[in-house]
Amino acid sequence: MRTGISYTKYSKLKELLKLFNTRNATLKRTLASTTKTDDSISQEEEGSEFASDREKYRGHRPTSMFQKVLLTTGSALMSLYDPSRGDMIATLGDVTADSALKYIKQKMEGDSVGQQILLEQPVINTQTVSIDYLGSLPENTFGKEYWRFLSKHGFSPDARLPVHYVDDPELVYVMLRYRQCHDLFHTILGMKPNMLGEVAVKWVEAIQTGLPMCSLGAAFGALRLGPVHRQKYISTYLPWAIRNGRNGKMLMCVYFEKHWERDLQELRDELNLEPPPEIPYPS
Numbered sequence: 001m002r003t004g005i006s007y008t009k010y011s012k013l014k015e016l017l018k019l020f021n022t023r024n025a026t027l028k029r030t031l032a033s034t035t036k037t038d039d040s041i042s043q044e045e046e047g048s049e050f051a052s053d054r055e056k057y058r059g060h061r062p063t064s065m066f067q068k069v070l071l072t073t074g075s076a077l078m079s080l081y082d083p084s085r086g087d088m089i090a091t092l093g094d095v096t097a098d099s100a101l102k103y104i105k106q107k108m109e110g111d112s113v114g115q116q117i118l119l120e121q122p123v124i125n126t127q128t129v130s131i132d133y134l135g136s137l138p139e140n141t142f143g144k145e146y147w148r149f150l151s152k153h154g155f156s157p158d159a160r161l162p163v164h165y166v167d168d169p170e171l172v173y174v175m176l177r178y179r180q181c182h183d184l185f186h187t188i189l190g191m192k193p194n195m196l197g198e199v200a201v202k203w204v205e206a207i208q209t210g211l212p213m214c215s216l217g218a219a220f221g222a223l224r225l226g227p228v229h230r231q232k233y234i235s236t237y238l239p240w241a242i243r244n245g246r247n248g249k250m251l252m253c254v255y256f257e258k259h260w261e262r263d264l265q266e267l268r269d270e271l272n273l274e275p276p277p278e279i280p281y282p283s
Contacts, residue, residue, distance in 0.1 A: 057172055061164045063095070071095045071165065079213075080220055083198070086161060089213065094165035094175065096212040101171040104178070104209050104252055114253035121173050122257055124157045124180040131157075134260060142267050143260030146187045148281055153193055155183060177252065178209065184256045188268065189244065190276030195221060196229040197280075200241040207245030209252065236277045248273040 055062060063071065075092035078085055108114030122128065134147035150156065160182075163175045182201075183193075189204060191197035199221040206214035225233055249271040259267055268275060 056167065057169045059162050059164055060167075060169075062167070063165060068095045068165075076216060079216075083195070083217075083221070083224070086159070090161040090179070091165060092216070093179070093211065093213040094163060097166060097175055098168065098171070100210040100212065101166065101168075101174045104211075105171060105174050107250055108174070108253055111250070111253040113255050114250075117177065117253070117255055118173070121177075122255075123176070124160075124184075124257070126156065126158050129157060129257070137261060140264055141260065142187065142256075142262050142264050145264050145281075146184060146260075149183060149187050149193075152281065155193075157183070174252075178205075178211070181251065181256060185251055188251070188254075188256075188264075188271070188273065190278075190280050192280050194229075195224055196233060196237060199225070199233065200237045203238065203241035204245040204248070204251070207242065208248075208250050232277075240274060240277055244273050 071091055072095050075088040075095070078088040079092055082088075105118070108118055131147060131150065134143040135151070137144040137147070157180065160176075160179045163172050163179070166172050166175050182205075185191075185201055185205065186193060186197065189201055191201050199218060202214045202217035202221060205211060206218045222230070222233055222238075251271075254271065265275065
């Protein structure tokens with residue numbers, strides 16, 4: 001025979017179950033809070049050493065080896081698909097540059113001007129370079145040609161992205177200097193920022209710096225050339241770029257900011273650079 005339960009006992013049982021559930025939920029929240037606190041304490045106990053291992057300079061984005069592989073693959077594919085994606089090109093440069101940056105730094109340390117650049121760490125932007133002043137310089141000066149390059153194509157030295165994924169703080173400036181000097185390389189070499197000019201500059205950069213991003217751009221950028229530019233590239237621009245990369249002074253060891261008033265061709269001769277195959281901006 002099934003025995004019934006009185007309403008009074010049922011009510012008391014219901015209250016006990018409610019109290020148990022409330023205490024159980026409170027206990028779970030307490031345990032979760034304790035675990036979270038313990039995790040925070042554990043990280044704090046690791047101290048500043050843990051923090052410095054993760055973020056080594058302002059703007060640094062620490063990545064694991066797996067993340068670096070993903071970033072390398074993704075940014076490389078996107079850069080080849082859309083060369084206008086400066087953010088992807090910058091990311092690719094950062095995550096693949098470690099050994100090449102060490103090589104560049106070593107070369108700069110072995111050059112008196114390179115040493116000065118590393119010591120003073122000049123930056124190139126509109127706060128440090130007067131674009132109006134460059135535009136007022138006489139024709140055929142290096143500064144005037146740089147102004148023309150910027151003006152013709154609507155470029156600004158402020159557009160260069162900061163470094164994020166280089167892990168060694170001592171190499172961050174080397175990467176930034178390369179990035180900020182890229183348009184100056186175009187100017188001294190006399191190359192427009194079209195695909196033909198970019199590929200030619202990338203060959204010079206790849207030979208002189210060993211940066212994987214430059215080698216990738218030099219090798220695969222040529223595949224995007226049209227028939228006319230491809231013929232010029234094979235017959236003239238590629239041999240010219242290889243000679244300049246091998247025989248010219250390492251461009252990372254040139255203190256460009258000190259040469260604004262110099263005659264452009266005189267400066268090229270001093271750096272052992274051949275004139276461009278074509279005048280980029282004829283009168």
